[in-house]
Amino acid sequence: MSTIKGRRSDATKEAILAAARELFASDGYERATIRAIAASAGIDPAMVMRYFENKEKLFAAAAEFDLRIPDLAGTPLDQIGARIAGHVLDRWDGDETLMALLRAAVTHQAAADRMLEIFATQLGPAVLAIAPDDAATRAGLIATQVLGLALTRYVLRLPPVTAMDRDAVVAWIGPTLQNYLTGPRPGVD
Amino acid sequence: MSTIKGRRSDATKEAILAAARELFASDGYERATIRAIAASAGIDPAMVMRYFENKEKLFAAAAEFDLRIPDLAGTPLDQIGARIAGHVLDRWDGDETLMALLRAAVTHQAAADRMLEIFATQLGPAVLAIAPDDAATRAGLIATQVLGLALTRYVLRLPPVTAMDRDAVVAWIGPTLQNYLTGPRPGVD
DNA sequence: CTGACATGTCAACAAGTGTTGGCCTACACT
DNA sequence: AGTGTAGGCCAACACTTGTTGACATGTCAG
Numbered sequence: 001m002s003t004i005k006g007r008r009s010d011a012t013k014e015a016i017l018a019a020a021r022e023l024f025a026s027d028g029y030e031r032a033t034i035r036a037i038a039a040s041a042g043i044d045p046a047m048v049m050r051y052f053e054n055k056e057k058l059f060a061a062a063a064e065f066d067l068r069i070p071d072l073a074g075t076p077l078d079q080i081g082a083r084i085a086g087h088v089l090d091r092w093d094g095d096e097t098l099m100a101l102l103r104a105a106v107t108h109q110a111a112a113d114r115m116l117e118i119f120a121t122q123l124g125p126a127v128l129a130i131a132p133d134d135a136a137t138r139a140g141l142i143a144t145q146v147l148g149l150a151l152t153r154y155v156l157r158l159p160p161v162t163a164m165d166r167d168a169v170v171a172w173i174g175p176t177l178q179n180y181l182t183g184p185r186p187g188v189d
Numbered sequence: 190m191s192t193i194k195g196r197r198s199d200a201t202k203e204a205i206l207a208a209a210r211e212l213f214a215s216d217g218y219e220r221a222t223i224r225a226i227a228a229s230a231g232i233d234p235a236m237v238m239r240y241f242e243n244k245e246k247l248f249a250a251a252a253e254f255d256l257r258i259p260d261l262a263g264t265p266l267d268q269i270g271a272r273i274a275g276h277v278l279d280r281w282d283g284d285e286t287l288m289a290l291l292r293a294a295v296t297h298q299a300a301a302d303r304m305l306e307i308f309a310t311q312l313g314p315a316v317l318a319i320a321p322d323d324a325a326t327r328a329g330l331i332a333t334q335v336l337g338l339a340l341t342r343y344v345l346r347l348p349p350v351t352a353m354d355r356d357a358v359v360a361w362i363g364p365t366l367q368n369y370l371t372g373p374r375p376g377v378d
Numbered sequence: 379c380t381g382a383c384a385t386g387t388c389a390a391c392a393a394g395t396g397t398t399g400g401c402c403t404a405c406a407c408t
Numbered sequence: 409a410g411t412g413t414a415g416g417c418c419a420a421c422a423c424t425t426g427t428t429g430a431c432a433t434g435t436c437a438g
């Protein structure tokens with residue numbers, strides 16, 4: 001066995017993962033059946049079980065995800081909001097994994113936990129580096145707006161939201177994120 | 190038959206609806222089974238079919254909903270955002286129908302359509318009355334933030350978001366909604 | 379009491395689910 | 409050549425789903 005070249009099985013394993021991501025993204029956890037995923041990958045359902053023990057673990061493998069929050073060091077402090085807004089759009093358009101995660105998270109506890117973990121370990125620290133005070137709250141607020149945008153634009157496809165082009169979204173959402181990140185803590189008024 | 194007093198069946202019909210709302214809200218459309226709903230209502234699954242032809246129509250009946258957007262006429266123009274934020278929290282805490290709708294909308298097309306319709310017919314006109322220009326876009330942005338808040342606070346239960354008390358949520362989210370509603374259209378800058 | 383009708387229960391169906399074990403095929407190595 | 413093994417397919421399992429039709433019970437008018 002040549003461990004140098006990837007084994008042939010790696011190819012179909014990858015095909016299964018791709019099909020799984022696609023169906024989890026479009027149908028959610030329960031409606032994306034193993035049979036449908038296998039059919040979409042052009043193989044037998046039993047193969048899915050061979051490579052990934054069960055559906056739960058298949059999802060876990062398919063939902064592995066990195067937000068790839070950009071290094072914000074070089075960005076002027078007052079443009080970080082817009083930068084994040086643009087990044088969110090790019091990331092969401094280029095990878096269905098996030099959609100699979102969001103769709104599944106709403107009805108499946110394990111997926112919700114994974115989503116929480118991603119925001120806690122990836123968004124949290126990034127916010128902490130910029131706004132050390134109230135970092136958790138500020139990160140939560142950002143999640144609020146970012147996930148709400150994703151939900152209405154990519155899942156529900158609310159017409160006025162899908163109609164906005166990239167620049168408009170950044171121009172509107174950017175300042176909101178900027179405020180959540182670096183704005184004064186409200187309440188004193 | 191005395192049409193004056195409600196028939197006895199109306200009671201169980203209402204019990205079914207209540208159980209349906211509860212399970213649709215906590216489990217989503219596919220996981221909320223007719224059998225589980227019937228059991229929770231203390232009756233036979235066949236009764237559900239007798240009163241509501243099928244699962245689809247049961248959901249439609251259970252997801253009947255009114256946002257009850259308050260009359261904003263008496264509210265100072267610059268406090269409308271906070272008013273809406275508070276109203277959203279009240280409405281969400283007091284009625285599981287919204288949660289059922291949101292959870293189901295993510296995986297079920299009919300539910301998504303219903304959600305779109307609710308925002309189009311109830312939120313849209315209210316925004317139009319206040320901000321006639323760009324009303325659709327502004328309503329969409331509001332939906333973005335409101336649904337994002339609901340998603341992270343009530344469905345995903347993101348810790349920093351659930352940790353905020355009512356006043357804090359209103360203080361943070363209110364200005365965002367205010368800006369989406371009455372703020373200047375960005376882009377000139 | 380007798381019947382009619384609303385209200386409810388029971389058992390079963392057909393279809394679809396995740397999952398399993400046995401069997402086949404092709405290729406690498408000696 | 410033969411043989412071991414990884415990759416793949418098939419048929420079946422136990423179970424759950426929405427849905428249906430036949431049958432039982434209650435309630436009230438005559």
